[in-house]
Amino acid sequence: MLISIITAVYNNKACIGTCLDSVAAQAYPDIEHIVIDGGSTDGTLDIIKTRGRRISRLVSGPDKGIYDALNKGIGLATGDAIGFLHSDDVYENSLVIGGVASFLKEQKTDSCYGDLLYVSNKSTDKIIRYWRSGPYRAGLFKMGWMPPHPTFFVRREVYEKYGVFNLSLGSAADYELMLRFLEKHRISTGYIPEVLVRMRMGGASNKSVLNRIRANRMDRKAWEINGLKPYPVTLFMKPLRKLGQFVSGYPAPGRREIGYPANAAEALSAAEPVAEYRNDGPERQAKQGGEEKS
Numbered sequence: 001m002l003i004s005i006i007t008a009v010y011n012n013k014a015c016i017g018t019c020l021d022s023v024a025a026q027a028y029p030d031i032e033h034i035v036i037d038g039g040s041t042d043g044t045l046d047i048i049k050t051r052g053r054r055i056s057r058l059v060s061g062p063d064k065g066i067y068d069a070l071n072k073g074i075g076l077a078t079g080d081a082i083g084f085l086h087s088d089d090v091y092e093n094s095l096v097i098g099g100v101a102s103f104l105k106e107q108k109t110d111s112c113y114g115d116l117l118y119v120s121n122k123s124t125d126k127i128i129r130y131w132r133s134g135p136y137r138a139g140l141f142k143m144g145w146m147p148p149h150p151t152f153f154v155r156r157e158v159y160e161k162y163g164v165f166n167l168s169l170g171s172a173a174d175y176e177l178m179l180r181f182l183e184k185h186r187i188s189t190g191y192i193p194e195v196l197v198r199m200r201m202g203g204a205s206n207k208s209v210l211n212r213i214r215a216n217r218m219d220r221k222a223w224e225i226n227g228l229k230p231y232p233v234t235l236f237m238k239p240l241r242k243l244g245q246f247v248s249g250y251p252a253p254g255r256r257e258i259g260y261p262a263n264a265a266e267a268l269s270a271a272e273p274v275a276e277y278r279n280d281g282p283e284r285q286a287k288q289g290g291e292e293k294s
Contacts, residue, residue, distance in 0.1 A: 001101045002030045004079030004156070008069035009048075009087035010038035015200065017051045018124070022090035024053040028098035032056045032079050036069040067165040067173040074156075074164050080104075081111075083153040088200045090124060092117070096196050100153050107190045110155050111181065114192035116148035121200050128201055129242070135191045141183045142230055144237025149174040151196040158187055166225070172218035176226070184226045 005023055009016050023033050035048060037060040045060060052058065057076055063069045070084060081104055085091065103112050115133055120126035133147050162185050165173040181187050216235050223230045231237075 001081065001105055002032055002079040003028070003097050003101055003153070004032040004034060004073075004077035004082045005097070006070055006073030006077065006082065006084050007033070007035045007087055008038070008066045008073065008084075009035065009040065009044055010066075010069075011040045011042040011044055012087045013040075013043045013047055015088035016044050017047050018090055019085060019087050020048065020051045020053070020055070023085065024051075025094045026054075026091065026097045027094050028101055030101070031097060032077065034073045034076050035059070036063070036073050037061075038063045038069060064167060067167055071164045071167075074159050077156060079156060081153050081155050082159065084150055085197070086150060086199070089150055090198050092195045092198060099192065099194070100196070103190060103192055104153065104155070109190045110158050110187035111189040112153050112192055113147035113189065114151040114194050114196035116151050117195050117198045118201050119198045124198050124200065130195075133191060136182065136189055138183070138186065141179055142234050144234055144241045146175055146178055146238070147189075148197065148199075149178065150199060151192075152178060154181065154187075162187075169218050169222055171215055172222055175219060176222035179222055179228070180226050184228060 007016075007019060007023075009019075020035075023031065031054060033052070033055050034057045035052065035055050037045060037048065037058065039060060039062050048055070048058060059072065059076070063072065066086075073084075074082060081100070083097075083100070091097070100112060103109075113133055113136075116131040117127050118129035118131065120128060131148050133151070134145075136145075136147070158181060162181060165177055167173065169176045182189060219235050219238060220230075223234075
């Protein structure tokens with residue numbers, strides 16, 4: 001099974017190297033890494049050329065923001081499944097992609113997702129929040145639930161059938177896409193009960209109260225354009241669910257849950273963090289229209 005990983009980047013020389021290193025360190029052999037650069041001028045491209053050992057395709061040029069870049073990547077992808085790793089994020093260990101591929105092959109689901117750690121902008125070793133996704137069931141989006149988008153892997157034919165990111169949704173484009181796939185079209189999915197990605201803190205929608213209000217408005221639009229009706233409290237529960245992420249403990253290794261393939265779980269649990277990409281990195285240089293770090 002070929003896994004396509006798409007990375008969108010723009011003027012992020014501080015972090016792109018660790019992102020590329022984390023992909024290069026994956027033990028799974030069948031990876032297609034597509035990097036879409038928005039026309040960086042800060043030296044990002046030089047780092048990509050020297051550290052992108054597993055890059056299959058590099059495209060550099062102007063775009064309309066991160067979701068336009070990701071859509072370009074989807075259009076270029078040839079893998080059986082597609083995932084996204086943003087330029088300031090890293091995989092938790094060297095066996096993440098192997099575990100994802102094993103899950104999709106054994107469970108035969110349309111998609112899968114896992115857990116995510118929010119870490120400090122200055123050090124990916126400093127954990128700020130732990131986003132434990134939990135198993136999905138139909139209707140859970142109405143309770144303010146969503147999976148962490150960087151952990152969400154989807155078979156390519158799903159994008160071909162149900163579409164890509166809607167650029168009119170701004171920072172809520174990832175939320176709308178997952179709502180459309182899981183809640184509207186009811187694609188099958190599965191939960192991998194392991195941390196898959198470490199994400200540096202940041203995100204355009206959470207930088208101010210005004211941005212949060214705008215994001216809430218776009219979340220509501222996501223339901224409307226899909227002909228779905230949320231509960232009156234749905235969009236208030238979505239940000240409130242974050243509170244529990246600050247008190248959740250980091251998961252103990254070797255954790256099991258029903259429905260998770262044993263061999264993939266063993267691979268993920270046995271993996272040691274890859275020291276070469278667990279480096280320090282300064283605050284994200286966000287591009288306008290950047291993904292909401294929900």
